[in-house]
Amino acid sequence: MNQSKCRVCREPAIIDLPRHNANFCATHLEQLCRRQVERAVHDHDMLAPGDRILVAVSGGKDSLAVWDLLLELGYRADGLYVGLGIGSYSDVSGEHARAFAAERGQRLETVDLRERYGYDIPTASKASGRVPCSACGLSKRHVFDRAALDGGYDVLVTGHNLDDEAAVLFGNTLRWDIDYLARQLPVLPAAAGFPKKVKPLIRLTERETAAWCIVRGIDYLLDECPMAHGNRHLAYKEALNAVEARSPGAKAAFYHGFVERMAPLLAARDRHDVGGDPDADLLRACTSCGSPTTAEVCAFCRLVDTSSEHDPVPVELVLSKSARRAYHEQLS
Amino acid sequence: MKVVLRNPRRELQLEGPRTVGRLLEELELGREAHLVIRNGTLVPGDARLEHDDVVEVRPVVSGG
Numbered sequence: 001m002n003q004s005k006c007r008v009c010r011e012p013a014i015i016d017l018p019r020h021n022a023n024f025c026a027t028h029l030e031q032l033c034r035r036q037v038e039r040a041v042h043d044h045d046m047l048a049p050g051d052r053i054l055v056a057v058s059g060g061k062d063s064l065a066v067w068d069l070l071l072e073l074g075y076r077a078d079g080l081y082v083g084l085g086i087g088s089y090s091d092v093s094g095e096h097a098r099a100f101a102a103e104r105g106q107r108l109e110t111v112d113l114r115e116r117y118g119y120d121i122p123t124a125s126k127a128s129g130r131v132p133c134s135a136c137g138l139s140k141r142h143v144f145d146r147a148a149l150d151g152g153y154d155v156l157v158t159g160h161n162l163d164d165e166a167a168v169l170f171g172n173t174l175r176w177d178i179d180y181l182a183r184q185l186p187v188l189p190a191a192a193g194f195p196k197k198v199k200p201l202i203r204l205t206e207r208e209t210a211a212w213c214i215v216r217g218i219d220y221l222l223d224e225c226p227m228a229h230g231n232r233h234l235a236y237k238e239a240l241n242a243v244e245a246r247s248p249g250a251k252a253a254f255y256h257g258f259v260e261r262m263a264p265l266l267a268a269r270d271r272h273d274v275g276g277d278p279d280a281d282l283l284r285a286c287t288s289c290g291s292p293t294t295a296e297v298c299a300f301c302r303l304v305d306t307s308s309e310h311d312p313v314p315v316e317l318v319l320s321k322s323a324r325r326a327y328h329e330q331l332s
Numbered sequence: 333m334k335v336v337l338r339n340p341r342r343e344l345q346l347e348g349p350r351t352v353g354r355l356l357e358e359l360e361l362g363r364e365a366h367l368v369i370r371n372g373t374l375v376p377g378d379a380r381l382e383h384d385d386v387v388e389v390r391p392v393v394s395g396g
Contacts, residue, residue, distance in 0.1 A: 003378045015367070016376040023376050060394060133395075163393070210367055210392040214374050224339050228395025237393055241364040329340030 015211050018248035026215040033212045036203035037069045044186045046198035047155060053077040054153040054195075056144050057108065059096035059221040062159030065209040066201050068216060070157065071104065077157065082143050083112035084136060085120020087315035088331060089226055096221045109151075111143050118308030121227065122318045127310035128303055132227035132318060135303065142291065142300035148195035161201040161209050166255040167236040182266040186259060193285070193292035202259075205251065223330050226315060229323035333381055335359075336388045348383035355381060356389070365393045 004013040006025035013023030017032075024032060041047050047070075055067045057079040070077045081097040084090050094110070101108035114120050119127070124135040148156040165184070172180045190196040201209060213220050228234065243250045285291070286298035293299070316324055335344040335355070346355075352368045352375055368375055369388040381387055 003380075004376050013376045014374040016363075016378070018363075026374070061392070062394065205364070206394060207364060207367060207392045210390065211374060214367065214369065214390075222338055222390070224391075225395050231395055234393065234395050238365075241362050241393075244364050245362060326340060 014215070017208070019205070019244070019252060021248070029208075029211055029215060033065075033069065033204060033208060034072060036208075037066075037200045038073060040186065040200050040203045041073075041198075044198070046187055046200055047075060049074075051075065051154040052152065053155055053157055054144075054148045054151060055079050055157045056140070056159070057081045057097045057100075058159070059093035059100075060159070061210045061213045061218075061220040062161050062164075062201060062206065064096070064100050064159075064218050064220050065204075065212045066157060066159040067100070067106070068104075068218060069212070070200065071106070077106070078151075078153075079106060079108040080144060080147050081108055081110045082140055083110060083114070084139070085112075085114050086122060086225060086227055087327075089223055089315075089327075092223065093221045096219060099219060109147065111147065113139060113143075114312075117304050119304065119310070120312065122315045123310050123313040124303055124307040125227070125318045126313040127307040130303075131231075133231055133233075135307075136227070138299055138303060142298075145193075145195055145291070146289075149193070153195060155196045155198055157198055157200060159201055159209075160199040161204050161206045162251060162255060163206045163237055163240070164233075165199065165202055166240055166251045167233050169255055169258055170236045170240060171232060178266070181258075181262070182270060184258075185263060191292075192283070193290070202255070203252075224326075226319055226323055226327035226330065229326050230320065333383055333385045333387055336386070338389070339391055348385065349380050351377065352379045352381060353377040355387070359389065361389060361391075366391055 004016060004023040005011065006013045006028050007022035008028040009025060011025045014026050015029055016023045047053065053070060053075055055063065055077050057063045057067060067077060067079055079097065079101055081094060083094060097108060121132060121136050125132040128135060144156055169184060172184060186199050186202050188197040240251050282294045283292040286293045286301055288297050288301040291298050316327065319327055333346055333348045335346055356363055356366060363377060367390045369390060370379065370381060370385050
């Protein structure tokens with residue numbers, strides 16, 4: 001029998017949220033999630049009624065949760081799925097994204113890297129010497145930006161949650177990477193060659209977005225990307241969760257404190273041009289695709305050039321020994 | 333009780349009863365990184381798991 005009760009209605013709780021010092025039933029967990037997204041959208045001026053929204057969809061819990069939440073809140077939002085070619089992981093992730101869109105009658109555009117550009121992420125990693133997550137991030141950023149601009153969307157939404165943002169902030173702080181810290185904002189305004197980008201899940205942890213999906217019956221991809229196995233981002237999350245267990249609310253205080261108190265100082269530094277973003281004035285159009293870049297040819301087009309000429313590389317060949325073992329266990 | 337773990341997927345057979353919090357402690361799994369589903373329904377840390385329950389321990393951390 002459940003012992004704890006929902007803080008709101010006193011019915012049996014389905015989840016304990018120590019950072020709120022409360023337990024919630026399914027109905028009031030949904031209410032909490034909706035309110036947290038509404039507050040993030042409002043506080044940071046993320047979306048306006050009537051905006052044409054494009055959601056970057058992976059088939060995982062966060063991207064499907066943010067798409068579902070925005071539809072729930074009455075926004076018009078299409079999805080964009082990028083086929084990364086990471087073996088069976090990509091095949092299954094695409095199925096989850098398509099099933100979600102079909103069940104709700106929503107539009108999902110798909111860009112397959114191999115079909116559109118002649119490469120996939122394992123091949124790009126091998127051909128360019130980039131770590132897989134770097135090749136993947138570069139590819140997704142370019143495809144999402146391009147699709148949002150070409151499709152005439154007002155804003156591009158990503159499913160980054162509080163844990164994602166706190167982990168990135170932790171990494172940037174460990175390195176005191178001031179330029180990355182200055183750009184780690186919940187909203188990046190539109191600029192020449194870039195769409196407006198927003199992160200409506202910054203007030204929800206990934207435990208909460210997963211719980212949202214479970215109570216809403218969203219069938220999301222449970223497998224972890226084999227190429228992310230053992231990456232630094234996961235280590236930062238583990239460290240922050242250890243702190244959170246001792247001090248509930250620490251992750252939210254860390255990230256939201258940064259956004260409220262540190263980010264304005266970094267923005268003021270840029271306004272006064274004291275060591276501001278040195279690349280900002282150097283941007284020009286890529287001679288190949290027209291995207292903003294500081295070089296003659298942008299990093300994405302250089303990646304395409306290198307990777308599309310390379311023989312296709314199966315995902316197993318670019319995994320570490322432990323990642324390969326985990327991938328095979330996932331397949332079995 | 334049957335306990336289903338993921339990434340990689342595996343099953344354990346454990347004696348009941350015990351609470352969700354106790355189960356996670358015994359498996360050395362952090363509460364912040366997992367949800368527990370009993371017979372298809374999400375349950376909080378103090379929920380009691382009985383001997384004949386089917387329990388899924390679902391990790392929630394993504395590699396980003």
